[in-house]
Amino acid sequence: MMTWQFFVLISILASAAAALLQKVLMRKEHINPIAFAAGLQIIAGLLVGIVVLFNGWHIPDIGPIWLNLLIMPFLYGFANITKFKSLKKIDASEFTVIYQASTLFKVFVAVTFLDEVFKSYQVFGLALIISAVILVTLKNRITFKLSEGELWGLACAALYGFAFANDVFILRTFDLWTYTFLAFMVPGLMTLVYLGKSAKTVVHLFDRGSVWIFLLSSIACGAVATSMYAAYQTGRNAAQIASIIPTYSILIVVLAAIFLNERDHLPRKLVAAVLAVIGISLLK
Template structure:
């Protein structure tokens, strides 16, 4: 299969992950923290196994211990935020709002890596911000409780974008010398440990909530996400350039919105979502 085929596999896998997150997490009894722990364990096993087949190279922990600590905390929070957002609001809104991660990444790069912010990037950033505002706008709500829950879900999606953006810049620094597949395994393993530490009260409920359905759902989420990551890595190995892979990969926003309409019947405010999706896609293309 060519690099393009692997990119498309990655897009399908990521879209499946966001869609299934909404399907599984919207259950009132679901626990975002427990899902995050199991999800990270599944991803660690799959990505770790792949890294071993490629020749696992352990990162120099003494040189990057602070970055690893930041990575663990940031991604532990990001995963819980994503699942909390999926629990409270629509998959189409989660994918659009969490796309602000690229804005946070650029902001962090400007502050910590001294990168420039051009007019083109300013326009791209503005498009994404307007798209998020457009999708989040709500004239009124018949059910105040539902409205508060949806707003909270959007805030979680925004916080997830913040964490993922900062995490991306941190990863970029480490990956200047680290082996990518081996580091990817750590990206799931370390946050698992951090989630156990940060959310100890929720962990105490782990045994009570553990069942076959939870294990199956977590395995599916982890499998889809791991396939997305491995497909992206393979696309680079097959000769794809970042300038080609990133724009095509951004179609995950469009596909997730489409999946949410077809499979989840998320048909409210379709025109706004379509416009927001288009603006986010154009914004990201201008930022890369």
């Protein structure tokens, strides 16, 4: 029987693989980051849809959550757009650390709208995450000034943080598999509409030199969602799992240095990744 540790490992490896593959595609000049965001979400949604076919399609009474469902595609749609705009400009390892700032926005929503108690030791966790983001963006600059790619990364972190908090309200009544399918597919289709005439650039994802990277990246994203759910279902220990998952950021920094040659400021990136992981663990 597969244990929750096995599914957590799959989730971590899939997260790292997805990040590296996405950066490889973003290095290609002809790949439109918005088209990639649309295509990735749609393909990942179709993969999750296979699970939904076996698990069953379950739609609850949407009356109490109609507003949450309405804003969901905008949050995830623009979160993915900003993600790939960021990856187009900065290293995958740097983006990964900046993305951990999404935890700050999750905490803000949890304390403000979910009436969760914020403990004193968690302030230290927040400070570590902020320090990690500052450390990875400083580089050799004398003054602190965020680049365009870093600003996109922070926007992505904010959108994902609020999207996660919005999910909390929805998943109180919604079947997780059905919702995961919708959370991939609907924002993907909305992003495709947002592209307008530029939607034709999606075909570049299926070029001979890109199609397998694109499909593997989509499979990895689908695997992250499914393995995470399986881990929670098997272990029933959300706090422990949530504390382990962020270690993927350290793995990405190491693998990006090996396979993507992202070795500039490597010690600083590693320290920042470790600080972010510790900070997130303190917030659980």
